[in-house]
Structures are given as structure tokens and as C-alpha cells.
Amino acid sequence: MNNHGKRRIYLGEFNLLMNGSTYLPLVSGLLRATAEQSETVREHFEWAPFLFHNDRLDRLVDRYDRPAVAAFSSLMWNAQLSLRVAEQVKQRHPECLVVFGGANVPHHPEQFFRDHPFIDVTVRGEGEAPFTVVLERLAVANGASTVDLDGIAGTSWRTGRGEFRHNAAEQAFEKDLDLYPSPYIEGLYDDVIRSHPELQFQAIIETNRGCPFQCTFCYWGKGGMSRKYRFHGIERVKKEIEWMAEQKIRYVFNADSNFGMHRRDMEIAEFLVATKQRTGFPHKFRTCYGKNTDEKIFQIGSLFHDHGLEKGITISYQSVDEQVQKNIKRDNIKLECARELQRKFNDRGVPVYTELILGLPGETLQTWIDGVDRVLGSGLHNQLFMYICQVFPNTDLAAPEYLAKFGVQTKVIELAEIHGRVRTGEWVSEQEEIVVATAAMPGPDWARALVFSWVTMTMHSLKLGCYVIAWLVDRFGVKHSDFLEFVARGQFDGAEFPRCAQEIATFEQKIERLRQGEGRGCVMPAYGDIYWDEEEASFLRSSTDFDAFYAELRDLTIEFLEQRGLPFDLHELDEVIAFQSLAIPRPAGRTVSYARFERNVLDYFTALFRTEPIALVAAPCVVEATQPDFAGDLPRFAKETILWGRKSGTMLCKLRRCVATEPFVSEPVAEPAGAR
Ligand code: SF4
Numbered sequence: 001m002n003n004h005g006k007r008r009i010y011l012g013e014f015n016l017l018m019n020g021s022t023y024l025p026l027v028s029g030l031l032r033a034t035a036e037q038s039e040t041v042r043e044h045f046e047w048a049p050f051l052f053h054n055d056r057l058d059r060l061v062d063r064y065d066r067p068a069v070a071a072f073s074s075l076m077w078n079a080q081l082s083l084r085v086a087e088q089v090k091q092r093h094p095e096c097l098v099v100f101g102g103a104n105v106p107h108h109p110e111q112f113f114r115d116h117p118f119i120d121v122t123v124r125g126e127g128e129a130p131f132t133v134v135l136e137r138l139a140v141a142n143g144a145s146t147v148d149l150d151g152i153a154g155t156s157w158r159t160g161r162g163e164f165r166h167n168a169a170e171q172a173f174e175k176d177l178d179l180y181p182s183p184y185i186e187g188l189y190d191d192v193i194r195s196h197p198e199l200q201f202q203a204i205i206e207t208n209r210g211c212p213f214q215c216t217f218c219y220w221g222k223g224g225m226s227r228k229y230r231f232h233g234i235e236r237v238k239k240e241i242e243w244m245a246e247q248k249i250r251y252v253f254n255a256d257s258n259f260g261m262h263r264r265d266m267e268i269a270e271f272l273v274a275t276k277q278r279t280g281f282p283h284k285f286r287t288c289y290g291k292n293t294d295e296k297i298f299q300i301g302s303l304f305h306d307h308g309l310e311k312g313i314t315i316s317y318q319s320v321d322e323q324v325q326k327n328i329k330r331d332n333i334k335l336e337c338a339r340e341l342q343r344k345f346n347d348r349g350v351p352v353y354t355e356l357i358l359g360l361p362g363e364t365l366q367t368w369i370d371g372v373d374r375v376l377g378s379g380l381h382n383q384l385f386m387y388i389c390q391v392f393p394n395t396d397l398a399a400p401e402y403l404a405k406f407g408v409q410t411k412v413i414e415l416a417e418i419h420g421r422v423r424t425g426e427w428v429s430e431q432e433e434i435v436v437a438t439a440a441m442p443g444p445d446w447a448r449a450l451v452f453s454w455v456t457m458t459m460h461s462l463k464l465g466c467y468v469i470a471w472l473v474d475r476f477g478v479k480h481s482d483f484l485e486f487v488a489r490g491q492f493d494g495a496e497f498p499r500c501a502q503e504i505a506t507f508e509q510k511i512e513r514l515r516q517g518e519g520r521g522c523v524m525p526a527y528g529d530i531y532w533d534e535e536e537a538s539f540l541r542s543s544t545d546f547d548a549f550y551a552e553l554r555d556l557t558i559e560f561l562e563q564r565g566l567p568f569d570l571h572e573l574d575e576v577i578a579f580q581s582l583a584i585p586r587p588a589g590r591t592v593s594y595a596r597f598e599r600n601v602l603d604y605f606t607a608l609f610r611t612e613p614i615a616l617v618a619a620p621c622v623v624e625a626t627q628p629d630f631a632g633d634l635p636r637f638a639k640e641t642i643l644w645g646r647k648s649g650t651m652l653c654k655l656r657r658c659v660a661t662e663p664f665v666s667e668p669v670a671e672p673a674g675a676r
Helices: 026-035 039-044 057-062 079-092 110-115 128-139 190-195 234-246 264-279 294-306 322-327 335-348 365-377 400-405 443-461 466-476 480-488 498-515 534-563 570-583 601-608 634-648
Strands: 007-015 021-023 045-047 051-053 067-073 097-101 121-123 155-158 164-166 200-205 251-254 284-286 313-318 352-358 383-388 409-414 431-437 592-599 618-626 654-658
Touching: 007 026, 007 079, 021 051, 026 067, 026 128, 039 045, 039 128, 057 079, 067 079, 067 128, 079 097, 097 128, 110 155, 110 164, 121 128, 200 234, 234 264, 264 294, 294 313, 294 335, 313 335, 335 352, 352 365, 352 443, 365 383, 365 443, 365 480, 383 443, 409 498, 431 443, 431 498, 443 466, 443 480, 443 498, 443 534, 466 480, 466 534, 466 570, 466 601, 480 498, 480 534, 498 534, 534 570, 534 634, 570 592, 570 601, 570 618, 592 601, 601 618, 601 654
Parallel strands: 007 045, 007 051, 007 067, 021 200, 067 097, 097 121, 200 251, 251 284, 313 352, 352 383
Antiparallel strands: 121 155, 155 164, 409 431, 592 618, 618 654
């Protein structure tokens, strides 16, 4: 209690701090903005500054000064830290009421209460209304041990005598989401921004809540949100966008489940574009697009792309196998719609990236490989992300009966957030639970599928072999997976292809370490202080000597064709390898390179992914490749090529065909790599 007789509330929402930037704490802001509507709360409580990013445990605990309430928004990346802070706060301040909410808090928390005796209340689903009532009850009680929490929908709590109580009633459905005031418009973050000039803030906007789908791996599919939509008024959404622009927020993440599904989303998109044109902010707007509405999404995605608001467009499949789609309750999402969208975006030059999740119930090694062929065969030439399936609390996938039905085996591993700062010993380590086997995909198959996935992403998505693979598919009628499996399974003499063999061995060793609990992220100190995905690490390893890599890829491609008895033109292959090598940016060296070709390679590869491909024919040309001058700065090379370039489709050098009158003709022209 302070001098004015008010008790102090602390809101802990420990977001990740990445390279000096972090999210404004939206959950904390919503909780506070809603609670402040209550006269009782205003009369009895005051608010400590938001605790909005992760930090060392001791530093966080020291921030709590005579707290009456310590509330935590518990998510995968801060769950353990939140628990440790809460435990120590309770030890130091036994009178403090400790409240937990967020996606990581079990909806049936009896065991959770047993495991964590310092927790007094948990809230499931939306926190705004129940948290306000909890505060009102506390206002009239003599501290945490005497507060009466009976009858608050959506809560579980510990009584003064230490007994567990659970209120099974769910909160009433209120269609009007504006019942909860906007923390942005209410000015709740103004102080945060003013007092932290050293940080760059990102913001989350939600224009609606709810999702009509029920994907079994997703919190929204079951536990978190209603299946019915609830909307914020359009004027409020616009005011929030304006506020974000005024505060010079560069990156806005939209928390909607299916942006573009509603007619008014185009109005929101146009407002974002107009705001950016007027103020320069936000720079980027990242969203999850609707699953079944292609025309609206095509228009919105194109608009964002034209104005540089979206790096690339995500079209999520998760699995393309019909039975798996049924198993994960995603069978009402139309795959044809996604394929059609992908073609249209390709034609318009808008980068598309898509996602598959490895280890979903019913997926076999073969359906996984077939799925990759279907996705790549449908014309995806930008990014295919293949994620290891994570198990989130309060989803179907976490339910014992569902796990048993599909024979799902999981492993809790260390959380090493991809592109997050490498955690050192002074940080509380976090955890994630991943699927490592299912009845349909036993452990050895899962490991093979994972190696195959890493090879696919390294060669295709990170572009190391994208043109070579496209050429093989087009000219020889093979499937993408034929070559990718050939590499992934090491169907070659490792002594002859040592780089490739070493990469496969590295992947296999990583899988063993994952099984022992190591995190997914790879540490590569030469490329900066962040975790990299395994395929990104593979790309960076190859980048130490791309010329040697392409010499080996050339011979490996010959080996592949010869093993299959496929006749080929060696000079044509050399030109393809030379083109592939020319397109990959180097960490050091020239920023402009030229290569002479006897065939129309640039036009051929450019058209290959569009609706009207053209043939590879004799047509001499010189291609110019331009890249940034990295000057041997490896962290910058990694950041700009992978972190920035991967999703925006700007990984590769800028390529253009030169015409005979241009001055370059007097400059040296590179020989195709590996030519003989
Ligand atoms: S569509 Fe997206 S948000 Fe909705 S349940 Fe499926 S994964 Fe979750």
C-alpha cells in the first residue's frame, strides 16, 4: 500500500527482447484499460509500470515493491520465467495475490495449483472481465488470504484454507469487443515509449477475435477463443493505426486469425496504406490471412505488396494430405483456393511463403514427401517453411485421449527461439514440447522426414539449389523429391561428395541432440548472437565457400542423372549451375558480376514459375547479378540475406539481362562455375 492508501498492481508480460526491439504488452494494456473502468478498482488500486520484456530473474523480482497483486501473462516463451518470478515475489510478499492467465495456463489447473503453491488464481480464455472482478473482490477483502473468489466465470483459485476451487462456467459471449477499451488510445503506453528511448517498439493490433476453424494443434481451435467472430469498431481500429503511426511504430502484427475474410478488411488495408503514405509508418504489417477467400486476399496482399507493407504473403497448408486434414479438423479449408491464390501471386510477382507442420496425426513419411511434391509442384518458388509440430497446452493435440488415438509421442526440449538472442546461463531457460513420433510416423521415419525437410529448405527455400531442382523437374520429368531424397538419404559415395555428406551427418547429429532435449536453434557466433534454424545454419556453412559448394553440386547432379540413366547435355547443366551460382549473394567480393550464357537461362527460369513457361533454347546472353556490398561482414550478410531476405523474396542477387550496347561488355565476364 502506498501513501495514498492505494494498493499496487503489477502486470508481468515478459515478451522477447530481440536486437533492441520488443512488443508493447497488449495483454497487460487490455487488462489495465478494462479494470480502470471500474470505480472500485480506481479507488483502491494504482498501477506499477508494465514489466514488458524478459530479463534476469533477480532484476525482475527486485522491481516488485509492496505488491498487492502480481499478474502474469504466461506464454510458451515466458512460462518458466513467469513462474520463477511469481514464486519469489510470493516468498518476499506473502500478502500479494498471484494471478496467472495466458495460453500456457492449463484450463483444468488442479495439478498446476499443486505444482505451484504460490499461485492464487488462474484465468482461462479472455482475462479482461474476470481480472477486473478479481480486483473488485480483493478491494473489499483484507488481503489475498481472505478474498472471496466464488462465482467468477473462467477462473480457478485457492481458498484461504488452501483448497482448490474451479468455476466451470464460461464467460458470457459479448459480440461487441469494444467493451474493452484500447490501451493504445487510452494512452497507457505513452509512458513506456517515453521512458525507453533505447528500445524500438512493435505493436499488436486485433481487429476481431475468434476463428471459425478448429485446428487441433491451435489454441484458438479449442481453448482460447470463440468460434464466433467479435469485432472492434472500425473507427477504433483506425484510431489505433493512427496512434501507431504517430508513435513511429515500424512493425505491426495483426492478431486476427483470418485477415481478409471480412468485407471491411479491405477498408482497414486501404487505411493502413494511406497512413503509411501520409506518415511513413508502419513500415510493415504482418498478418495471418483467411483460408477460403481468394479474391479479397489477392487484392489485399497485392495492395500491401505494392506499398511495401507486407514482406510476403503467407498461404498456410500445414498438411496437404486429406486424411491428415481430417485428423486435425482442417478439412473445411479449401486447398484449391490456396493453390489458385499462389498462382495469381506468382504471376503478379508477389512473394508467397507457405507452411507445413511435421508430425501431425496420420502423416506418414510418404505422405509428407508427396505433400512437398504437391506444394512445390503447384508453383511455389519462394519459401516453404517446414516446422516441427509443437504441442501447446489447452489444444486437442495436448489431450491424452487424442495423443493416444494417434500414437503421438512428444519430447520437452529447451526453447531456443529462432532469431531470438542466444540465452546464456543467467537467463531462466524456457521449454517447448515437440512431436517426435506418431503411430503413422514412427521415430526413425520422423528423423528421415526431418532430414528431408532440412535438405528441402536449404536447397529450395534458401535457394542454394532452387534453379537446379526446377531444371531437373522441367527437363527430365522427375519429382522434386527425387533429387531431394537422393541428397537427404545420401544415395551417393560420401567420400566423393564430402560437403553434402557432412551436412547430412550434421542434420542427423542434431536430431539426436533434439531427442535429448536440446533446443531447435543453432548457435553460430560468427554470424551474430542469435539462434538460427538448422537449414539456415546449413546455408551459412556452405557460404564459407560457395564456389566449392557449386562444384560439388554440379557433380552430385551428374551422379543423380547417371544413376537414373537420364541422358543430359553437360554444357546445359554447366550453364544451369553457373546461373544458380551467379544468383547467390556472396559475403565478400564483387557487388556486380556478369556471366555469359549460350542459352536463354534468365528468361527460362523467370517464366518457369508463372502460368506461361517458355522453353530453354539456344539464345546467347549476358546476365548481370547485383548484390549488396557485405564486405566480409558475416552478421550483416546473415541478417540481410536470411532474416530480411527469406520472407521478402530478396535473398537472391538482382538479375537482369544485359544488352550489347551497355558498357559492361568491356568488363571481365565470369566463366560458368565448374565449366570444363
Ligand atoms: S485457422 Fe488458424 S487460428 Fe483458426 S484454428 Fe486453424 S490454425 Fe488456429
